[in-house]
Amino acid sequence: MQKTSSINSSAVLADAAILSQEELKPGFFRLVLSAPELARRCQPGQFVQVRVSDGVAPLLPRPISIHGFDGEQGTLSLLYHVAGQGTGKLSRLAVGESLKIWGPLGNGWIMPENLTGGSKNLVSDSEVSDSQNFVGGSEKIPTDAPVDADKILPLFVAGGIGVAPLPPLAKAWRDLGAEAILLYGARSADQIVTADEFTAMGVDVRIATEDGSEGVTGRVTELLKDLNTGDKLPLLYVCGPKPMLKAVAQLADDQGWLCQVSLEERMCCGLGACLSCVCKTKTGDEKVGGKGWTHAKVCTDGPVFWSREVVWNG
Amino acid sequence: MGNLNLQVNLGGLAMKNPVTTASGTFGFGLEFAPFIDLNRLGAIVVKGTTLEPREGNPTPRMAETPAGMLNAIGLQNPGVEAFIRDYLPPLRQIDTPVIVNLSGNSVEDYGRLASILDGADGVAALEVNISCPNVKQGGIQFGTLPASAAAVTRAVRENTQKPVIVKLSPNVTDITEMARAVVDAGADALALINTLLGMDIDIRTRRPVLANIFGGLSGPAVKPVALRMIYQVYKAVNVPILGMGGIMNGQDAIAFMLAGATAIAVGTANFTNPRATLDILDGIEEYCDREGVRDVNELIGAAH
Ligand SMILES: Cc1cc2nc3c(=O)[nH]c(=O)nc-3n(C[C@H](O)[C@H](O)[C@H](O)COP(=O)(O)OP(=O)(O)OC[C@H]3O[C@@H](n4cnc5c(N)ncnc54)[C@H](O)[C@@H]3O)c2cc1C
Ligand SMILES: Cc1cc2nc3c(=O)[nH]c(=O)nc-3n(C[C@H](O)[C@H](O)[C@H](O)COP(=O)(O)O)c2cc1C
Numbered sequence: 001m002q003k004t005s006s007i008n009s010s011a012v013l014a015d016a017a018i019l020s021q022e023e024l025k026p027g028f029f030r031l032v033l034s035a036p037e038l039a040r041r042c043q044p045g046q047f048v049q050v051r052v053s054d055g056v057a058p059l060l061p062r063p064i065s066i067h068g069f070d071g072e073q074g075t076l077s078l079l080y081h082v083a084g085q086g087t088g089k090l091s092r093l094a095v096g097e098s099l100k101i102w103g104p105l106g107n108g109w110i111m112p113e114n115l116t117g118g119s120k121n122l123v124s125d126s127e128v129s130d131s132q133n134f135v136g137g138s139e140k141i142p143t144d145a146p147v148d149a150d151k152i153l154p155l156f157v158a159g160g161i162g163v164a165p166l167p168p169l170a171k172a173w174r175d176l177g178a179e180a181i182l183l184y185g186a187r188s189a190d191q192i193v194t195a196d197e198f199t200a201m202g203v204d205v206r207i208a209t210e211d212g213s214e215g216v217t218g219r220v221t222e223l224l225k226d227l228n229t230g231d232k233l234p235l236l237y238v239c240g241p242k243p244m245l246k247a248v249a250q251l252a253d254d255q256g257w258l259c260q261v262s263l264e265e266r267m268c269c270g271l272g273a274c275l276s277c278v279c280k281t282k283t284g285d286e287k288v289g290g291k292g293w294t295h296a297k298v299c300t301d302g303p304v305f306w307s308r309e310v311v312w313n314g
Numbered sequence: 315m316g317n318l319n320l321q322v323n324l325g326g327l328a329m330k331n332p333v334t335t336a337s338g339t340f341g342f343g344l345e346f347a348p349f350i351d352l353n354r355l356g357a358i359v360v361k362g363t364t365l366e367p368r369e370g371n372p373t374p375r376m377a378e379t380p381a382g383m384l385n386a387i388g389l390q391n392p393g394v395e396a397f398i399r400d401y402l403p404p405l406r407q408i409d410t411p412v413i414v415n416l417s418g419n420s421v422e423d424y425g426r427l428a429s430i431l432d433g434a435d436g437v438a439a440l441e442v443n444i445s446c447p448n449v450k451q452g453g454i455q456f457g458t459l460p461a462s463a464a465a466v467t468r469a470v471r472e473n474t475q476k477p478v479i480v481k482l483s484p485n486v487t488d489i490t491e492m493a494r495a496v497v498d499a500g501a502d503a504l505a506l507i508n509t510l511l512g513m514d515i516d517i518r519t520r521r522p523v524l525a526n527i528f529g530g531l532s533g534p535a536v537k538p539v540a541l542r543m544i545y546q547v548y549k550a551v552n553v554p555i556l557g558m559g560g561i562m563n564g565q566d567a568i569a570f571m572l573a574g575a576t577a578i579a580v581g582t583a584n585f586t587n588p589r590a591t592l593d594i595l596d597g598i599e600e601y602c603d604r605e606g607v608r609d610v611n612e613l614i615g616a617a618h
């Protein structure tokens with residue numbers, strides 16, 4: 001059965017004025033927008049649809065993660081990398097111009113308050129694997145027992161521009177006084193952005209670059225391998241290119257760590273209506289004659305999924 | 315503006331205004347509820363429904379093209395039983411008729427779907443999508459052969475009391491031949507156009523962009539083709555037309571009505587602006603106000 005409830009009931013459409021646009025490193029931009037109603041409704045890990053032009057080039061909106069939000073100031077920030085026509089055009093917009101955005105969309109990261117015992121959101125492992133409806137970002141925890149936020153080691157894992165949706169999450173854990181780690185991988189030092197802002201939040205930042213121009217040489221998985229987790233259970237929050245998500249998810253799975261991934265797919269509506277953005281998720285129904293997977297919508301069932309929900313080889 | 319008549323009748327389906335949604339672009343309706351008052355729509359056409367649930371095609375399923383987009387969703391849907399059980403009840407709370415778009419692999423599938431939906435409370439009309447492959451005849455589309463299109467229409471007609479709207483595929487040599495065939499077989503209205511078969515190639519990977527290779531083109535790029543076909547079909551048959559294909563604003567909608575459409579459906583535009591349907595309705599009203607039109611029915615076919 002597909003969920004009828006995965007509707008972004010709090011989403012709004014806004015004409016957002018550009019308050020600032022800053023090029024952090026060549027091709028990497030941070031945009032701050034005024035969108036009071038929208039900013040008030042955001043949860044870490046959600047995204048917005050951004051209409052870059054009024055005309056037909058480009059025609060469709062671009063999904064961009066919410067990099068920061070401030071309900072009191074009524075502002076929203078986006079961090080993006082110029083990938084093509086849409087983000088290119090976005091980067092040429094100036095302060096004072098405005099653009100249409102709608103959101104917040106999707107299910108964000110599981111938040112510390114949803115981990116503690118007694119939360120209505122907790123379900124056990126056995127329930128999860130028997131469920132015919134194993135989709136949905138932050139609603140279920142694939143462990144047997146309720147988890148205490150104090151016993152968790154929050155581990156943010158970013159690949160390239162995948163760092164974008166992590167700061168609001170880091171803030172939430174900082175506010176709890178948690179010790180958190182950011183493992184940040186990129187091709188080279190000129191693609192590492194906002195790392196110092198995590199450091200300023202008290203996050204232990206560790207960097208890997210493929211060309212060795214900063215931090216450890218190699219991929220982000222290098223950083224994971226010799227991680228000392230102490231007596232805590234790591235909870236990984238991962239965002240980046242698919243091969244990286246897959247590698248990290250596998251590592252986490254092997255270790256028995258909790259792991260959430262934020263997936264990307266081509267989107268049209270972002271609202272769960274067009275079905276262009278699907279990914280394969282497990283249903284656990286192989287045993288009863290099912291095929292064991294279904295097509296979940298990245299936009300409304302995700303973009304955040306438990307790594308164990310995702311069918312990685314499909 | 316107060317005494318403008320916006321009511322139209324689409325083959326027996328009374329609508330408070332001519333604005334509907336194109337199947338597959340509006341989900342099951344409620345997805346757009348945060349942005350618009352669904353009660354203001356003339357009708358809601360929901361996602362294509364089949365007898366059995368379908369998972370659809372692998373990704374990528376969509377690609378943007380100049381002034382348009384390609385999609386190859388592959389009719390992912392929960393199946394007609396789940397639609398009736400899970401999606402129809404909330405739709406019944408809305409004061410807007412719901413049109414169900416149906417698809418099948420065989421003529422019998424269409425007949426069974428029609429009889430199941432005929433008994434469903436809250437379904438106002440059926441829109442028959444004939445742009446899907448006829449498995450029995452080796453994958454040719456029902457919508458490209460007049461005889462199969464007529465057979466499908468007859469199967470639906472015989473199994474329902476509700477208005478039957480047959481949605482034509484533009485991927486044919488002569489659209490009027492298809493229109494005549496389905497009208498003779500009992501269609502109360504026609505919907506056109508469905509998407510135009512197309513493709514895109516990524517020159518970097520040297521591979522087709524869509525996993526399915528081919529996809530359906532929609533959006534502003536197809537508008538001239540849609541208008542032409544509606545204009546031709548309006549002259550060829552005597553049933554109302556639900557026009558669609560690249561309608562982005564009120565002016566586009568007016569052009570479709572002038573070409574012969576009684577009502578219009580908003581598709582790809584929903585993705586570019588979640589308020590598109592109501593902005594288009596407002597645009598129609600503004601035009602009528604400005605042009606001194608007292609009844610939108612005056613516009614239908616006025617370009618001929
Ligand atoms: C939920 C979500 C959140 C995102 N958040 C961010 C963000 O915070 N910052 C950011 O820079 N980018 C983000 N992206 C990716 C961003 O949407 C794409 O980079 C953007 O749509 C590209 O548009 P374009 O017109 O510039 O490039 P295009 O010309 O459309 O494409 C450029 C290249 O990117 C590929 N591409 C386009 N869209 C996607 C996609 N959705 N997934 C994978 N590949 C794609 C194309 O195939 C092409 O190779 C996010 C995507 C999703 C789905
Ligand atoms: C993502 C997507 C999914 C679609 N799914 C269906 C469908 O299930 N059944 C159908 O008859 N038409 C389907 N269509 C075609 C539309 O209903 C419409 O005929 C077409 O998109 C032209 O209108 P537009 O240019 O306004 O989008 C789909 C179109 C799109 C873009």
Ligand code: FES
Pocket residue numbers: 266267268269270271272273274275276277278297298299300
């Ligand atoms: S983008 Fe339309 S369903 Fe996800």
